[in-house]
Amino acid sequence: MNIYYHPQYNISLGLLNYLHPFDGRKFSTVFNAIESLEGINIKQPDNPASQAIINDFVDGLQRRLLHKKRYILRALEIPYIPLLPFSMIDKRILLPMRWGVAGTIEASKAALNGNNAWNLSGGYHHATPRNSQGFCIYNDIGISLQEASTAGLVSETDKILIIDIDAHHGNGNAYTFMNKKNVTILDIYNNDIYPQNNLTKERVNINVPLTAGTDGHEYNTALQSALNKLEGDYRIAYVIAGTDVLESDSLGGLGLSITECVERDKLVYEKLQSLSIPAVFLGGGGYSRDSAQAIIGSIKSLVCDVSRQPSQKNPKYTSC
Ligand SMILES: [Zn+2]
Secondary structure, eight states: EEEEGGGGOOOOGGGGGGGGOOTTTHHHHHHHHTTTTTTTTEEOSSSSSHHHHHHHHSSHHHHHHHHHHHHHEEEEEEOTTTTTTTTIIIIIHHHHHHHHHHHHHHHHHHTTOOOOOSSSSOOTTTOSSOOOBBBBOSSSHHHHHHHHHTTTTTTSSSEEEEESSSSSHHHHHHTTTTOOEEEEEEEEETTTOOOOOOOHHOSSSSSEEEOOOBBHHHHHHHHHHTTTTSSOOOOOOOOOOOOOBBBTTTTTTOOOOOOHHHHHHHHHHHHHHHOOEEEEEEEOOSSSSSSHHHHHHHHHHHOOOOOOOOSSSOOOOOOO
């Protein structure tokens, strides 16, 4: 499996760390734990996604809004701070996200050439070509398909699959692909939290709303049932593997243990393998202290023969 990571993914909010629960350093924590594993090829994007690539994707108004401090802070769910220069927000937060977009672009190209890939960043499923919200500025899946199309790797008629297993409904992807019939979306999410958007929920082909507090057993049973509905010859599958489903996450409102979160990713991966669909796993949300450990566990479980110990609730994965 190709793992996409760049040191620039890491977000350093400085004092803003106190205003948002996101652990911007978790990408490096995951990377340090997995970089020497067998079965993993570490890949680095060469550059962040360029302004030209982003401008090709977004509409005219959004092009301008992406340079407005008040708009960006609202999308990042950070209170307006008069003395904070936009240049600092761009350098500390938006630039790392553009590196994340570049990782999704490269991971997509790898998958379209038959290699499974995991971008440690990306999965900005609340963003659209017209709007940024929910700590998502750029819709990286849409941008990566735009770039794959330009490179001749994917056509308008190729079937695309999005499996969204982040705790939040992926309203940005549903909106972005509202009229794209070749894109199938499976979304399993906590229906009692942000975002509450019925129009985008109706766009989802396999819609699995859960109630707040759903535990890991119930979640994975519902997920397996949804995965069983998938069939067909998809060109590529994107998986928004947000770890905000963890019971320790303060925003997701679901109740998965680390082990159950790892099992969740394995269920998805095995389904895609059984259908011979190349996968791009994306970081998505994840705001708890356990987020990095869950991602590390998942990557190891997908590439290593991890001996499981069912009696241990949150096992530490130390080696393949
Ligand atoms: Zn989320």
